[in-house]
Amino acid sequence: MIAEIYLQYLENIYIKHWLDSKEILFYKHYVDDILILYDQRKTDEQIVLQKINGVDNNLQFKMSTEANNTINYLDTLIHRGNNDTTIELYRKPTETGTVIHFNSNHPVEHKISAFLYYINRLTIIAITESSKQREWETIIAIARSNNFPTSMLYGLKTKLINRKSQKQKQKMQQQQEIITPQDKWVTFTYFSLLVRRVTNLFR
Numbered sequence: 001m002i003a004e005i006y007l008q009y010l011e012n013i014y015i016k017h018w019l020d021s022k023e024i025l026f027y028k029h030y031v032d033d034i035l036i037l038y039d040q041r042k043t044d045e046q047i048v049l050q051k052i053n054g055v056d057n058n059l060q061f062k063m064s065t066e067a068n069n070t071i072n073y074l075d076t077l078i079h080r081g082n083n084d085t086t087i088e089l090y091r092k093p094t095e096t097g098t099v100i101h102f103n104s105n106h107p108v109e110h111k112i113s114a115f116l117y118y119i120n121r122l123t124i125i126a127i128t129e130s131s132k133q134r135e136w137e138t139i140i141a142i143a144r145s146n147n148f149p150t151s152m153l154y155g156l157k158t159k160l161i162n163r164k165s166q167k168q169k170q171k172m173q174q175q176q177e178i179i180t181p182q183d184k185w186v187t188f189t190y191f192s193l194l195v196r197r198v199t200n201l202f203r
Helices: 002-020 045-053 108-124 129-145 150-175 193-202
Strands: 024-030 033-038 070-073 076-080 085-089
Touching: 002 024, 002 045, 033 045, 033 070, 085 129, 108 129, 108 150, 129 150
Parallel strands: none
Antiparallel strands: 024 033, 070 076, 076 085
């Protein structure tokens, strides 16, 4: 949490300025991975790297650039086309597909945890149908090589999809709740010298 607060502090001082100047067009970070889109008419990746490494001597960043209009970020492979951007799931070349073997002496919850992750990732990330099919075939292949019954995988997939569908329905129902004209809205802000000091400190 402290690391996240410090990173947000640095972003507010340095990254916000680059975004305002339109040198950097897009900036997102998740833990220690950062994705940046920049305007190559105003800067280039070496200048961005030099600037970002000059922010704090204790923080050093390594850079990966796109190849063939494609870059991997977290567990995704982002491809930049002429008119659109497509996303696929990314697996490291060194990945072997090794999971806890079905016949091992582990609790079932441990055995299926990797597949729950794979299937959940498959259902929540916005990828094309062809990518989903390829990923599902990969998951089934991993299951078979580790002696898992494929029926178990189909059951897990159905369960996760149903759970996702139920959450979406609940969210839509909450959004569709009607506010009557008799309802009144008020806001309250807690104020004290201590809160003000903490706020100023983080600013």
